[in-house]
Amino acid sequence: MSVLAFNKWETKGIEVKDVGIKPYISIKPVLVPKTGARYAGNRFHKSKIFIVERLINKIMVTGHKAKKHFISSGHNTGKAQKVFGLVEESLDKVEEKLKMNPIEVLVKAIENAAPREEIVTIEYGGARYPKAVECAPQRRIDMVLKLMAQGARQKSFNKKKKFTDALAEEIINAYNMSNTSLAISKKLELERQADSSR
Secondary structure, three states: OOOOEOOOEOOOOOOOOOOOOHHHOEOOOOOOOOOOOOOOOOOOHHHHOEHHHHHHHHHHOOOOEOOEOOOOOOOOOOOHHHHHHHHHHHHHHHHHHHOOOHHHHHHHHHHHHOOOEEEEEEEEOOEEEEEEEEOOHHHHHHHHHHHHHHHHHHHHOOOOOOHHHHHHHHHHHHHOOOOOOHHHHHHHHHHHHHHHOO
16 A cells, blocks of 8 residues: 555656756655654655655745844744645646646646755955856755745735635746746846846
8 A cells, every 4th residue: 555645646657857866866765754853863864754854844934034023933833734735736736727637737846846966156366257157956846845834825915815825826927937926036137147147
């Protein structure tokens, strides 16, 4: 008997097409996606964790955006059980809209939105120059998950839209390569900056 993600969705046929990040996305489902930092301290431990659990962890603490700390402090101390329910509901909405396996949609969305290049600042003789560098595969996935969580929170925090709707929209837009997804727009912006500073 195979284990289903959230006891609903099969993950067996899902394939990661991007060779660069393939070893870093785990699609092996678990009954309860909560390892409780079991692998912490091991190198690349995150790669062994089910990708949905990594999204849950990012949503619990999404981090501050553009130095605005008011959300990332007291308001954002996530309860795992609550976020588990929110993510499940969001994936249900993705399935409802696209009539597809939502885990497959999420994996494809991560592939689409993972930036290939970014910029570092080099100081040379008192002047600062931007330099384009390749993005490490583990970091590519971390950045996408962070931007998805921040994009969903941004669209729903203190607004009428529910978080589950915002997250489902973010995943669908990233899957469709739409600029309305924060992760996709940020990826294009980063790659454009890297291109101009070559």
